[in-house]
Amino acid sequence: MNRGSKGDPKAYRFDVRLAGEPVRPQVSVVCTPAGVHFEDRQIPLASVFWVSRRAGLILVFARQETVAFFGESGDLEDFARNVERGSDVAGRRSLLRPLAADVVVCTAGTEITGRIGDAPLEGLYLAVFTRRGLHLFAEEHEYTLRWPTEHAAEAADAADARGDGRPVLELAKGDASFEIRYLFQEEIRAVLEVAGTVPAPPDTDDALEMFDKGEVARPVRARLPDFSVGADTLQQVCEAAVDRVRIDPSIGESFDRRYFERHFRTLGEMALGPLMLRRSAALEADSVVGAVQAMDAEQMRQDAIAAFRGVAEELVRVYAAEVQAIVRTRRLDRDKGEKALSAAGEPALRETTSKYIDALNPAFDATLARQQLLLQQLHARDLAPPEAEEASVEEAIRAWKDEVTKLDRAYVSAAAAALVEIGALWSDRMIPGLRALAALRARRLSKRGRWAILAIVAFFVAAALAWLARDLI
Numbered sequence: 001m002n003r004g005s006k007g008d009p010k011a012y013r014f015d016v017r018l019a020g021e022p023v024r025p026q027v028s029v030v031c032t033p034a035g036v037h038f039e040d041r042q043i044p045l046a047s048v049f050w051v052s053r054r055a056g057l058i059l060v061f062a063r064q065e066t067v068a069f070f071g072e073s074g075d076l077e078d079f080a081r082n083v084e085r086g087s088d089v090a091g092r093r094s095l096l097r098p099l100a101a102d103v104v105v106c107t108a109g110t111e112i113t114g115r116i117g118d119a120p121l122e123g124l125y126l127a128v129f130t131r132r133g134l135h136l137f138a139e140e141h142e143y144t145l146r147w148p149t150e151h152a153a154e155a156a157d158a159a160d161a162r163g164d165g166r167p168v169l170e171l172a173k174g175d176a177s178f179e180i181r182y183l184f185q186e187e188i189r190a191v192l193e194v195a196g197t198v199p200a201p202p203d204t205d206d207a208l209e210m211f212d213k214g215e216v217a218r219p220v221r222a223r224l225p226d227f228s229v230g231a232d233t234l235q236q237v238c239e240a241a242v243d244r245v246r247i248d249p250s251i252g253e254s255f256d257r258r259y260f261e262r263h264f265r266t267l268g269e270m271a272l273g274p275l276m277l278r279r280s281a282a283l284e285a286d287s288v289v290g291a292v293q294a295m296d297a298e299q300m301r302q303d304a305i306a307a308f309r310g311v312a313e314e315l316v317r318v319y320a321a322e323v324q325a326i327v328r329t330r331r332l333d334r335d336k337g338e339k340a341l342s343a344a345g346e347p348a349l350r351e352t353t354s355k356y357i358d359a360l361n362p363a364f365d366a367t368l369a370r371q372q373l374l375l376q377q378l379h380a381r382d383l384a385p386p387e388a389e390e391a392s393v394e395e396a397i398r399a400w401k402d403e404v405t406k407l408d409r410a411y412v413s414a415a416a417a418a419l420v421e422i423g424a425l426w427s428d429r430m431i432p433g434l435r436a437l438a439a440l441r442a443r444r445l446s447k448r449g450r451w452a453i454l455a456i457v458a459f460f461v462a463a464a465l466a467w468l469a470r471d472l473i
Contacts, residue, residue, distance in 0.1 A: 012079050014038075015070040019123040019138065029069065031082040036060065036067075043067065045086030049095060050126050050137075052109025053080060053298070053372065054182045055166070055365060059109030059124060063091075066124040066138050068111075074302045095126075095137065096380065102130040103392050104380035105194055106187045106373050112136065114178020116143065121178055129191050132199040134171065149173045152195035154188050171195065184369035186399075234272055237416045238264040244423030251326075251434050260426070263318060264419055270310050271353075271415040274303035275408065288397060289378060295404055297368035304360065304411070308353040308418065315422055316349050319430050326437050340437045352421060356414040363403075363410040370396075370403040 009030045016027040016038055030037045035044040043062050050061040057070045058080045069076065096104070110127045114120075121143065125136040133146040151172035169180040169188050183191075241264045247257060281294035320341060327337040377396040 010078075012069075012071065012075050014075070014079075017068040017070070017124075019066040023070070029079070031079060033086060035086075036083060041065075045083060046088055048083060048087040049091040050109070051080050051084050051087060052107075052126065053077070053368075054109060055184070055368075057182070058083075059126075059182070061109065061124075061126050061138065064139060068109075068124055073298055074305075077298045077302070096128070099128060099130055099135065099380075102132050104376060105129040105131065105190050105392075107376045107380075108183055108187055108372075110183060111181040112178050113181075115176070116178075117175045121176075127180060127183075129187075129194070131194055134191075134195075145171065145173060145176055146199075147195055148198055149195045151177075152192055154192070155179065184365075184372070186366070186369040186373060190373065233412055234265075234268050234276075237272070237412070237419055238268045240416060241268075241419035241423040244420050244427065246427040246431065248431050248435055251322075251431070251438055255322075260423075264423070267311050267314060267419055267422065268415070270307055270314060271418060272412070274300055274307050275411050278303075279408075288374070292371055292374060292400070295367075295371075297364050297371050297407070300407075301361075301364040301368075304364075305357055308357050309350075311418065311422075312350045312353050315352070315425075319349070322434055323437060326434060330438060330440065332437070332440055336437065336440060340433050349425065352425065353418045356418045360407075360410055360414050363407045367400075367403040367407045370400040374400040 009032050012029045012031075013026050014029050015023050015025050016029065017023045018041075024039070027038050031045075033045070035042045035046075036048075043060065043065055047062040047064060048060055049063065050059075052059040052061070053076075056073070056076075057068050058076045060067050060069070060083060069079065071079075096107075107126070107128050110125055111123070112125050112127075113122050123138060125138045125141075125143075128135040128137070131147075133144055136143040136145075149171050151170060153170050155168045155170045166181055167183065167185055167188055169183055169191060171178060171180065238261065242257065242260045245260050247255070247260065249256060278295050278300055282291040285291040285294050323337045323340050326332070327334065374396040377393045
């Protein structure tokens with residue numbers, strides 16, 4: 001369990017929406033072994049049968065309540081793991097077992113708006129899309145829509161009308177028509193491929209299987225793609241950054257190319273560290289599930305944010321140390337050092353890397369979506385009969401590997417661009433600042449101070465003369 005500084009369960013701050021109710025902003029949410037607590041409500045963890053990760057929110061499905069939590073991705077992921085540890089695993093398996101003979105396309109927490117006949121169908125639902133149809137679950141409710149549909153499309157204008165920028169899937173058949181939110185783009189595309197098709201006839205063999213495939217089959221394995229990140233990549237990134245620096249030896253003999261090679265080596269290891277560590281763990285994994293867990297896109301996003309912030313902090317620390325060294329050796333006033341830091345734009349230095357993390361978000365989002373789809377396929381595969389085909393699993397693995405490859409390359413490119421920009425900052429702002437600081441004259445005493453010293457010296461001279469005169473008398 002995630003605990004606060006005094007050992008108490010951590011209190012998260014989320015916008016909370018219960019099914020059928022408006023959003024409650026910035027609610028304190030606590031997860032304990034007993035359940036999820038917020039305001040005057042408690043959701044027992046033993047009643048939770050599904051936790052769905054979406055972009056910017058977590059949906060928790062329990063037997064009596066369904067709740068959506070909106071917040072920062074790092075807190076949401078931490079919260080989701082705490083909830084899953086105490087959730088009803090048997091209930092989750094029993095929910096999907098009737099669908100095990102079908103091929104699950106994807107499973108997602110969604111918001112539904114629409115109608116079935118004259119009855120409204122609205123709220124938060126767990127949506128299970130299979131090759132044969134759509135199955136919706138929420139609390140005690142269950143609905144099924146069989147393929148093919150009469151209408152299936154992504155409605156971009158619906159997302160704009162809502163103002164949240166999220167894609168919307170429209171489905172209609174007969175007297176049923178509704179919109180589905182919170183799906184990833186990849187999930188929408190996968191659903192559109194099957195929604196308009198006539199499914200193959202079901203298997204007529206009604207023999208009872210004693211085991212699920214996950215109980216008798218070996219874990220799925222797959223060869224991971226070649227990663228672009230590595231020791232050679234790190235060396236190339238650092239050399240490109242060093243080459244961007246216009247070094248000025250007049251500041252100091254130790255302030256040479258080797259200085260910057262060490263400096264950028266440290267920054268490069270910090271920036272690329274999360275990707276390199278997860279790459280190593282993924283390559284050592286003995287199954288696809290282990291590799292996916294090692295390359296978890298959301299955790300890597302949080303690691304990358306912390307790493308790039310650490311790069312900015314290290315840059316500021318190094319520059320501040322150089323400024324302080326010049327102030328000491330030149331015996332300059334402290335305020336001159338503070339002015340040098342201010343002229344370099346210390347806040348701007350700290351924010352230098354933030355834009356590169358922002359640029360990586362689409363790659364993280366796409367990998368997270370493919371990761372969720374793959375895990376859903378693997379889970380459905382474990383519940384399927386032993387003889388069930390694995391074509392959909394293999395397809396999901398290939399799609400996930402493609403996104404991991406794109407993320408790997410995007411990450412390396414972002415880290416390289418960030419270090420090259422830091423090299424430019426040294427050339428254009430920081431080294432000129434150090435040079436100007438080193439050219440300043442050492443601090444001099446004020447006029448009043450000099451008069452005070454002269455007065456003290458004159459006093460002691462007069463005292464010495466008086467003492468000598470006394471001895472002569």
